[in-house]
Amino acid sequence: MNTDDRFYTWNGMPVDHREWVNELSIHGWKCRLDTSQFGPSRLNIARAGQALISSVEAAWFAVSPGSPHPSAAWNEERLIVQVVKSGVLFIEQLGQTSEVGPGDVVVLDPQRRFTEAFRETTRMSVLSIPKSSLRERGLPDRLPMLLRPNPALADVDAVRGLVLYLASLSDRASESILSRLGEQCIDLMEVLVDDRADPAMHRSVAANTLLAKRHIARHLADPDLNAERIAAELNMSRSTLERVLRASGLSVMSYVWSLRLERAAQRLVSDTSHGAIKKILFQCGFSNHAHFSRAFKAHYGMTPREYAAEHKEARSATMQQTPRHNVAGMGPS
Incomplete structure (x- = not known):
C-alpha cells in the first residue's frame, strides 16, 4: 500500500x-x-x-x-x-x-x-x-x-x-x-x-397531502418505491408523511398498493392486447406476476384476466346496443 x-x-x-x-x-x-x-x-x-x-x-x-x-x-x-x-x-x-x-x-x-x-x-x-x-x-x-x-x-x-x-x-x-x-x-x-x-410542517396538511399523492402517482412504476424514499424526496419526515396520508384511511404503502391496483384495473380495461397483463403489472410497479394476481383478486374479487374479459364483454355489449350513425353523424330519419 x-x-x-x-x-x-x-x-x-x-x-x-x-x-x-x-x-x-x-x-x-x-x-x-x-x-x-x-x-x-x-x-x-x-x-x-x-x-x-x-x-x-x-x-x-x-x-x-x-x-x-x-x-x-x-x-x-x-x-x-x-x-x-x-x-x-x-x-x-x-x-x-x-x-x-x-x-x-x-x-x-x-x-x-x-x-x-x-x-x-x-x-x-x-x-x-x-x-x-x-x-x-x-x-x-x-x-x-x-x-x-x-x-x-x-x-x-x-x-x-x-x-x-x-x-x-x-x-x-x-x-x-x-x-x-x-x-x-x-x-x-x-x-x-x-x-x-421538519420543513414540511410549515406547509399546510392539504398541500402536503397533494404533494405526497402527486409524487406517488408519478413514481408508481418504480418497484422499489417505499415510505422512506418518498419522505426523503419530499423533504419531510416519515411520521409527517404518514400523518398527511392518514386522512385517506391508509398507511403510506397501503395507499401505494391501492393506487397501483387502481391504475392496473384502468389499463386492463383499455388494453386487451396479447401480453397486456404482463406489461401492465410492470408498468404499475409489480415485479411478480403471482403477487400481482393475488393482490388484484383480493381487491377486486377476480383475477386480472377475468377482470379484463368481463369488461371487454361489457364494452362489446354496449357497442352493440349503440345505434349506428351515418357518415354525416346523423341518426336515421
Whole structure:
C-alpha cells in the first residue's frame, strides 16, 4: 500500500494508516482508504457528558457504520450529528447520494446502512448521542434515513452553532463545562429530529397531502418505491408523511398498493392486447406476476384476466346496443 502515514493524526498523536483504520474500527466505523490519493486526516474526540464530540479533518477515504470490533461505539446505540465546516461530504444511502457542503447539518442513524465518502479535504464537527438519552426526553431515537435539517431556520442555526462551539472547546474546557454543554446539545436535539423542525410542517396538511399523492402517482412504476424514499424526496419526515396520508384511511404503502391496483384495473380495461397483463403489472410497479394476481383478486374479487374479459364483454355489449350513425353523424330519419 502506498498510503503516506504522515497524514494521519488521532487525538494529536501521529499514527500510521493501520492504526488509523483500527481506531475508526474501535469507534464503530469500517474504513476504506483511497490508496491513489493522499490528504491530511485528523480526528480529536472528547467526552461531553453522555455525548461524544469530535473535530474531524478527513480526506480520501470512505467509512460506513457496523464495525465488528467488540467495543465499537454503535453497541451503545447512538445518533450522529455532523456539521460540515469546509469541503464536501458525500453520503450514499438507499441508492441515493447526498452532497453535504459547508454549513450543512445532517443527522444519521448508524443502524441504517450508509456510506460516507471524503473525496477532498473536509472539516466537520461531529456529535455522537446515545439513543437512550433521547428516549428519556421523549424524542425520536430511530431514523429511517438521514435527516437534513434546514440551517436557514433560526432554531436549527442555533443548535448548529452550539455543536460547533462545543467542538471548539473540546481540548480546552473543563470536563464539567463540556458535560453541561453536551447535555444542552442533547436537550436541543428536538430541533433536529422532531417533526416540528421538519420543513414540511410549515406547509399546510392539504398541500402536503397533494404533494405526497402527486409524487406517488408519478413514481408508481418504480418497484422499489417505499415510505422512506418518498419522505426523503419530499423533504419531510416519515411520521409527517404518514400523518398527511392518514386522512385517506391508509398507511403510506397501503395507499401505494391501492393506487397501483387502481391504475392496473384502468389499463386492463383499455388494453386487451396479447401480453397486456404482463406489461401492465410492470408498468404499475409489480415485479411478480403471482403477487400481482393475488393482490388484484383480493381487491377486486377476480383475477386480472377475468377482470379484463368481463369488461371487454361489457364494452362489446354496449357497442352493440349503440345505434349506428351515418357518415354525416346523423341518426336515421
